[in-house]
Structures are given as C-alpha cells and as structure tokens.
Amino acid sequence: MHMQTLFKMLLKNHHPQGWWPIAGKYHPRDYSCPRNQQQREEIIIGAILTQNTSWKNVEKALEQLRKNKLLSFSALLKCPKSTLATCIRSSGYFNQKAIKLKEIASFFKRNPYFRMLSLEKQREKLLHVHGIGPETADSILLYAFRRPIFVVDAYTKRLFALHGFKEKTYDEIQQRCMRELPHDFKVYNEFHALIVAWGKTQRLNNRKGRKRV
C-alpha cells in the first residue's frame, strides 16, 4: 500500500489532530504554532516529559511547571533539580527528566543560532544532547521548529508491522515515509499525530475486546 493511501485512511477515521497542543489546547488545521519562543519552549519541554509516558500525566506536570513559573528554559536553568523533579513528578522518571530538561535548556542557551543551521546539522546536534534520542529530536524539529522531518514512534512501528511493511528500524521507517510523502512539515505533523490517534483507539479496542475472567 502507498503511504498516501494510509494517510487518507487515517484522515477518514480521525479528525485533524491539531498538534502540538499548547497550554492543553489543540488547534486543528492551524499549523502556525509555535507563535513565539515561549510556546516553542513549552513544546520542547513537553516532548521530553512525554517520553514513554501518557500525555495525561504530562499535562499535569506541565500545569505544575506553569503554576511555578518554570515553563521556560531560563527558569529551568535557575531552578534546583529537586524542585524541578517535584513539579514533574506525575510524568514519571522525574529524576531523569529533571536532568534532561536542564540539559536541553542549557543546549539552547549555548546554541543561540540553532535556527540558522541546516536540518541535518540540527538533528545531529540534538542527538548529542543527553536524553534526546531520535524520536524526541525529530519531535522538536517538526513541532517546535516546523522542520520537514517525520517522527516515528512505537505506534508507527506497530502500524507498519500490521500492514506487513518490511521496514523495521526507526531510520528505515522514517526514510520510507519521507520518500513517499510530500516533503511538507504540515503533512508530517498531521500524519504522525493521526498515527498516535489511531494507536490510542487501538489500545482501547484491545481492552474492550480482552477476555476477562
């Protein structure tokens, strides 16, 4: 099956998702976010907090950060690690994530001209930051910087396997998606978000259908 077909099937079964959520709000068909540096930082912080964690738990952590005026890189850098860990408790792995948040904040402080770099260079530099792997790096590039790069996650791998595609690894799947879809950040934005929407319903269905004693 062609990737376009898969995309259209997802669009038929789900509404446009309006990623990345800002302050808990989705904005379907509006791809103009982030509108400012503060929103960009919120996206990046969320991208780290959501590593192997449900978005519900991340939202609570983001609210705590917002309430404590910690939802920005400059504030994160000044904040004691233990305070930070307490705020993001609900997102799990809070000690690790407290370190990661400080790492990424420090990275962007040391790289004020990040936006001027080529996409390849940006990705390479992000991957060298402790706590930033391929999915988080690509999420940051796609959703915080509107760069045309496709994000692969656990759901994407499941979807590919389900359709019998031969691509297995992160890079293989990413390359195929980018080869077969327009090189447009809006397309990659919606496609990834739709796959997550699909993945969530998939999980719900599995639960309902599960045999219980």
Add this chain to the structure above:
DNA sequence: AGCCAGGCTACCG
C-alpha cells in the same frame, strides 16, 4: 491487579 504510556541510556553477549 497488572499492563502500559506520544523513549533513552547504559550495558550485555
């Protein structure tokens, strides 16, 4: 009561 979430690092064979 488990299993799992919008992963990553470190370490193993």
Add this chain to the structure above:
DNA sequence: CGGTAGCATGGC
C-alpha cells in the same frame, strides 16, 4: 549489530 534492565507515575 540486536536485546534488555532501569527509570516511575497514574489511567484504565
């Protein structure tokens, strides 16, 4: 290279 323990909370 591929595989996996550890990290940790909260929803269902």
